[in-house]
Amino acid sequence: MAKAKTFTPPHEREADCYKVHDILCTPDAKKAFGNDRWFSASSTADVFDMRGAYGVMRHNLGDRQIFDMLEEAYADTEATPEDMVHTRILFIDEAQEDLDRLQCTSELLQAIFQTYCISSRVARLLERQHMPGRVVQYDSITQKPIHHQFWYSAILRSGESITCLDSSKSVLGWKRLCVWVGRNLSAGTTIMLVLRCPKDMKTELIDGFSDKGELVMRQPMLLNAFFAQNSLQKADKFTETWADPIYEWERKVDENGTTSDFTARTRVFLTLARQITQVATDYDILGPALHHLKTEHEWIAAQSDDRHLETGDSTADVDNTGFKDVWDVYLSELQLLKSYAELYKTRTQLAINECFALINQRDAEINIKMAKESTKIARSSHEDGQSLRTIQILTMIFLPASLFSGIFGMGFFNTDTDDNGNIRFSVSSNWWWYPALTIPMTAATMLTVVGRKLGEKWKKDKLARGRFENPGVGC
Structure with missing residues (x-):
């Protein structure tokens, strides 16, 4: 090299x-x-x-x-x-x-x-x-x-x-x-x-x-004006690219849309707002550059005027007549671009707020529907409870009859007639088998159920004591 x-x-x-x-x-x-x-x-x-x-x-x-x-x-x-x-x-x-x-x-x-x-x-x-x-x-x-x-x-x-x-x-x-x-x-x-x-x-x-x-x-300063003008034109062209997406997505407002629709629309406007914020910084950089170029032009013009006064020749130096207002025009155009950017930023923020409001409204509507469904479920549960109570009452009425019919239906009890036609009631000698088998089995079943309940309660009490003694465990 x-x-x-x-x-x-x-x-x-x-x-x-x-x-x-x-x-x-x-x-x-x-x-x-x-x-x-x-x-x-x-x-x-x-x-x-x-x-x-x-x-x-x-x-x-x-x-x-x-x-x-x-x-x-x-x-x-x-x-x-x-x-x-x-x-x-x-x-x-x-x-x-x-x-x-x-x-x-x-x-x-x-x-x-x-x-x-x-x-x-x-x-x-x-x-x-x-x-x-x-x-x-x-x-x-x-x-x-x-x-x-x-x-x-x-x-x-x-x-x-x-x-x-x-x-x-x-x-x-x-x-x-x-x-x-x-x-x-x-x-x-x-x-x-x-x-x-x-x-x-x-x-x-x-x-x-x-x-x-x-x-x-x-x-x-002509070449510098060229760079300044082209920078403004590119900024203007870039700013125009926001207009269509904003208008398009603003027209997509549909109060009957789903939450997913509102979420997608919110993402689009958040993206646009982020982009507009980025480019707004570009305008803050371009503004001082234009002011600086205007200052340099004025300094060059002042130096030219001084030389005119010294030499008396007004034809052999810098011609500044064509640039008296160009920098002010550029600064005005930049201010207009900033206004558009601020307008687009405000519109995107309003659209974001609108989307969030519609999402909240839709959530509220869903909550209201869920509350109505819960009311229906509670009403149905109440009606089912009433039906079960009716069944319990009927069961209580017919339970004694069922008990006695079951007992007398067993082979331990018999009824017949004697030679004179009289009804005779007889009891089997093995009748004691029924209570001997029924009472232990009933007791064993009850003890199993009670023991299971007591075991579950003991486990819960033991777990609660362990958490109290070691509060960091299991957190």
Whole structure:
């Protein structure tokens, strides 16, 4: 792998404002560049160079090509304005298998930071989201600004990531667009480092600015307005994807539905609410970026006005007339997106509350039905009890008759007539067998029943005593 070489730009040699090695030794930069989590084994980058009125894109540059380009940066001081690269954009995309990992080596990114004197604060964007920032370097003698750099970021999400309404709690598909801009005010050149730029946005930039080099020179914030506008458009498109699911599931309200229907509907709205909450954070990140770009535009305009007053030439500097209201328009659009997100969030919450209310109502209806069924069962039990009582009364009435008929039906008792026709009652001599067998068997049966009951009671008492003596056992 090619080794990075430190190149000192002319504006640093003149003003001696940057301490490159000090920048790379700061804790933030050392931590970011030393973490392999954010880098790949090899580098691939696209470079868009604008010379004069036209721009050319070079695709899929490798490590050696990029290092050679960095060594040549600002080297040709004799180049005519038509041949000089006045605007260069370095695109470093994310790895396909890991959206946080850049298709770039740590050595190459450090070389880019060194060559273009990028502030170490920008390195924090490699690890997590940070607020936008800026650095202005002034000439030590004239105290006039000679180099101006600023950076910002935005969260871009894919609209396809919510079409399936994934009920899991995973984060929606997203990428962090990071943009750094460095302007050499003495040479009139601009360098932009763009990380994780979507392919469609990159293609649109090439198609729209391939022949707009002179316009970009007169309006240095034009490319930043492009990134801001596209971020807003993607956010708007993403927000629109919520409208249809919300309307569709709101129309599915059916008071006669089952509890399962209400539960499924609740899950859908909980998923939508979670997604809306995630994206609402994206708007909170984009808002400061737009305010920051507006501030940078106003600073550039103020510097241009100062130069107009010093030189008296109002034609050879920056033209800011086309950007007086664009940032306010973008901020208004963002506020509208926030209003829509808040509206969708409120509607999903109302739908969730409605689903829970319908579920509770359905549960109450089921409880009422169960209470009615319990009343019917109790009434039937009462009626069965009345029938059993009638049977008991009838049994008590006929039991004595059954007893005597059973006794007299046995062979121990006989009735016959004598020779004179008189009825004679006789008792067998073995009549004692009946009580001799019946009484012991009855006693044995009663003792068995009573013994079984006493045994069960003893076991229950023993178990209760064991729990009282050892309260932790069996808990």
